[in-house]
Amino acid sequence: MKSIVFLLLVIWPFLFFSNTSNEESYFNQLCQINKQWLNHEQDSPNAEVYFKTDEDAIQAHLFLVCNSLTKNTPSDLSDNQLESRLQLIQILREYAREKVFPTNLYHVDRTPYFVDDFGVHCAVGYLMSESGSKDLVAEIRANENYSYIADIKTPGVSEWAFEHGFTVDELKWIQPGYLPSPDAIGPIGSGTNGPVNKVVQNNYNGELVLAGKFDSLDLEPCLNIGVYDNNQLSCLGAGISGKINDVTIKGGNVVAFGELDFQGQIYTMAIYDNSQWNYMNIPSREGAVATAGFSGGIGFEVAINHPTVQNAQEIWIQSNSGNWEKELTLNGIVKKIGTSVFGRVFVGSFNEARTYDDQGAVNDTVFTNNVFFREHYGNNDWNGISGVDISDTVNTFVGINNQIYFGGTASNDGSSSGVILTRYLNNTLQPLLFAYSFSGNDPVSINALDLIQTDGSLLIGGNFLYVPMVGTGGKNLGVYNVYSHSMSYIAYLDKKVNGAVFRNGQIYFGGDFRTNLSSTELNHLGKYDTTAEVDNNSLNNKLKVFPNPFTDVIKIEGLTSKYTFQILDGSGRVVREGIISSNDSSIQLGDLTSGFYLFNLKSEKGIISKRLIKQ
Numbered sequence: 001m002k003s004i005v006f007l008l009l010v011i012w013p014f015l016f017f018s019n020t021s022n023e024e025s026y027f028n029q030l031c032q033i034n035k036q037w038l039n040h041e042q043d044s045p046n047a048e049v050y051f052k053t054d055e056d057a058i059q060a061h062l063f064l065v066c067n068s069l070t071k072n073t074p075s076d077l078s079d080n081q082l083e084s085r086l087q088l089i090q091i092l093r094e095y096a097r098e099k100v101f102p103t104n105l106y107h108v109d110r111t112p113y114f115v116d117d118f119g120v121h122c123a124v125g126y127l128m129s130e131s132g133s134k135d136l137v138a139e140i141r142a143n144e145n146y147s148y149i150a151d152i153k154t155p156g157v158s159e160w161a162f163e164h165g166f167t168v169d170e171l172k173w174i175q176p177g178y179l180p181s182p183d184a185i186g187p188i189g190s191g192t193n194g195p196v197n198k199v200v201q202n203n204y205n206g207e208l209v210l211a212g213k214f215d216s217l218d219l220e221p222c223l224n225i226g227v228y229d230n231n232q233l234s235c236l237g238a239g240i241s242g243k244i245n246d247v248t249i250k251g252g253n254v255v256a257f258g259e260l261d262f263q264g265q266i267y268t269m270a271i272y273d274n275s276q277w278n279y280m281n282i283p284s285r286e287g288a289v290a291t292a293g294f295s296g297g298i299g300f301e302v303a304i305n306h307p308t309v310q311n312a313q314e315i316w317i318q319s320n321s322g323n324w325e326k327e328l329t330l331n332g333i334v335k336k337i338g339t340s341v342f343g344r345v346f347v348g349s350f351n352e353a354r355t356y357d358d359q360g361a362v363n364d365t366v367f368t369n370n371v372f373f374r375e376h377y378g379n380n381d382w383n384g385i386s387g388v389d390i391s392d393t394v395n396t397f398v399g400i401n402n403q404i405y406f407g408g409t410a411s412n413d414g415s416s417s418g419v420i421l422t423r424y425l426n427n428t429l430q431p432l433l434f435a436y437s438f439s440g441n442d443p444v445s446i447n448a449l450d451l452i453q454t455d456g457s458l459l460i461g462g463n464f465l466y467v468p469m470v471g472t473g474g475k476n477l478g479v480y481n482v483y484s485h486s487m488s489y490i491a492y493l494d495k496k497v498n499g500a501v502f503r504n505g506q507i508y509f510g511g512d513f514r515t516n517l518s519s520t521e522l523n524h525l526g527k528y529d530t531t532a533e534v535d536n537n538s539l540n541n542k543l544k545v546f547p548n549p550f551t552d553v554i555k556i557e558g559l560t561s562k563y564t565f566q567i568l569d570g571s572g573r574v575v576r577e578g579i580i581s582s583n584d585s586s587i588q589l590g591d592l593t594s595g596f597y598l599f600n601l602k603s604e605k606g607i608i609s610k611r612l613i614k615q
Helices: 002-016 026-033 035-039 054-071 079-098 123-130 134-144 157-163 168-174 532-542
Strands: 185-187 196-201 208-212 225-229 232-235 241-250 253-262 265-272 277-280 289-296 299-305 313-318 324-330 333-340 343-349 352-356 362-367 371-374 382-384 393-400 403-410 419-425 428-434 444-452 457-466 474-481 486-489 497-503 506-511 525-529 544-546 553-557 563-568 574-580 586-588 595-603 606-614
Touching: 026 035, 026 054, 035 168, 054 079, 054 168, 079 123, 079 157, 123 134, 123 168, 134 157, 157 168, 196 241, 208 241, 208 497, 208 506, 225 253, 253 277, 265 289, 265 299, 289 333, 289 343, 299 333, 299 343, 313 333, 324 371, 343 403, 352 382, 362 382, 393 444, 403 457, 419 444, 419 457, 444 506, 457 486, 457 497, 457 506, 474 497, 474 506, 574 586
Parallel strands: 196 497, 196 506, 241 289, 333 393, 444 497
Antiparallel strands: 185 525, 196 208, 208 225, 225 232, 241 253, 253 265, 253 289, 265 277, 289 299, 299 313, 313 324, 324 352, 333 343, 343 371, 343 393, 352 362, 371 382, 393 403, 403 419, 403 444, 419 428, 444 457, 457 474, 474 486, 497 506, 506 525, 544 553, 553 586, 563 574, 563 595, 595 606
């Protein structure tokens, strides 16, 4: 029987294997949980694995550590040390089997929590507490709660390890870090029932325009385009039938470009004037499909495909008089048009174009690598860029002062330069991120870029997966620090991000994704509050739950709106839950038995926890 039990404990971590394309190296994932695995590669299974949740991965980590600690018990321990070590390893197994680990509420990176806000201990903290060293745990929690064992300066850690037959290095190996709470990433309403391809801010009124391929927005009928404003999702009219490829704003009005179907006819663009959609075509190019559009000056610039132009694309501009003029024919596709200090910017996949004068005659041939510039003033000259340090296809860009950041798609199979993020500064391309730095074999892409005004970083959304040997990884949404030239990740989304913007401390994003961390349902629309930690701590400081101890009723002060709450008993069972606000701030608890309880208050900023005693 003992042999069977031991065999089950050894193979337990492998029970999480799954035949899925999301499988990754077991060793790499263990290194994410704890970089000490770099010193213990021989104890990691030589396989690929898919963990449905981070809790599953941490449990597997702890089981593997327990196996190794048991197998490699030192021979020079005293009888007391040996007995204590083996008992605590068994306690650690039981702790792992329960799979109740600390919650990371306040950090966007994987971080250790010695004891979290709910009183849940990390693995090392739990062992110390179970062995009778609760004062040591309390002191670490008060002063170094988010520190790795290697960095903890509180006296007593090494002494505790020696007394119980461990080394400090073994404690370092046991201690995991925890991914950000899924509550940091939240849905926008009920989202959509199909992909969101564009997220555009209307600077005239502050609303966000959302366009894609869906027929339901926040569970209401809506064809492909709507807005998010004042925490509400709503459709723009009844929406637009057909395919929307781009969105811009003109004078506060939303303009959609694409292959737009109205009463059986195809239109290139449509303008919403706060009551209805007005459809437009370019004269002599009726029924053209727009891949990108922009409103500049009096009229528009639009990149189109039309049957009269084979294997090429045209760019048309609306002049000050309202007439349309063809200004460029190119041998590829334009993905985005925008503005910068260098003039108008056109990005996509192309390398040659013919320009036209105002009489429609060919004026010049311009060579480039996926980027065109057109001067705002003067002769309206067209210029390209040279060099290979740019993406195979440029999807998007953002201008910051005298520099432009280009994001695009590249292969990581060695068939190209592999650049997915490039900075253009002083007429020079500087590659910053490469496809080969990311995991997997699929092409890697950056589909959305925006400036985070609070610190000058770049918000990046796309199709990428980063699984580092050590530290924290992520999938499809991150932040690039332009000063340290480093990436950090704020989500683990199941599918790609197509659009993302930063506004008033909030990150809003849309795409093909449905979930974050395999647990938070997003339905193609999500938001991340970068001020959550500050706001949540402020509410925590104001919140008062009294009397404590209580007999029949508790009262809550400091509430500013409606919140959901839960009350848990000592076993973690929910004994009361509901909604509470400043107008109804008392809870009847006279039927509860005497003992300890946990009061959890949940808002959009996170969870606040208070410990209560029933007399």
